[in-house]
Amino acid sequence: QVQLVESGGGLVQAGGSLRLSCAASGSTFSFSVIGWYRQAPGKQRELVAAVNSGGSTNYADSVKGRFTISRDNAKSTVSLQMNSLKPEDTAVYYCNLRRGPIIGGGEYWGQGTQVTVSS
Numbered sequence: 823q824v825q826l827v828e829s830g831g832g833l834v835q836a837g838g839s840l841r842l843s844c845a846a847s848g849s850t851f852s853f854s855v856i857g858w859y860r861q862a863p864g865k866q867r868e869l870v871a872a873v874n875s876g877g878s879t880n881y882a883d884s885v886k887g888r889f890t891i892s893r894d895n896a897k898s899t900v901s902l903q904m905n906s907l908k909p910e911d912t913a914v915y916y917c918n919l920r921r922g923p924i925i926g927g928g929e930y931w932g933q934g935t936q937v938t939v940s941s
Contacts, residue, residue: 824848824930826917831935834907838939842902844917844932851898855920858891858902860913860937867916871902885911907939 830842842858857872871891872880879891890903900917917932 824850824919824921824928826919826930826932828915828917828932828935831915831937833938833940836908836939836941838907839903839905840907840937842904842915842935842937844900846898846900846917846919848898850921850925851919852895853922853925856891856893856900857918857920858900859916859918860911861916861934862913865913870915873900904937907937909939909941911937912939913937 825847827845828842830840832840834840853875855872855874858870859867860870861867868882870882870885871889873891873893881889888904888906891900893900904911914934914936916934919930921928
């Protein structure tokens with residue numbers, strides 16, 4: 823059983839910064855791929871950033887250079903540092919965890935945290 827809890831969302835002015843955190847339960851965190859997704863009203867959920875077990879990261883082009891994803895395996899947490907925020911970053915942000923088949927498989931989602939960027 824995996825539970826994900828996001829925190830750190832809020833209201834910020836354009837150009838400001840926020841740091842999102844995701845805390846995961848269980849003992850398989852270090853072997854999992856962790857991603858941050860976001861979904862704005864009327865739009866599909868999209869991948870923002872991801873980090874695999876080896877520390878390799880991927881970013882959406884729209885956030886590259888502004889956002890940074892990092893993981894702390896000892897604490898089973900992943901963070902998303904968001905700088906130079908823009909109104910188009912406004913969305914509900916979700917933490918996602920994917921496990922490979924050797925550790926049980928599965929995909930898990932947090933409940934989301936709202937990020938609102940005002941112009």
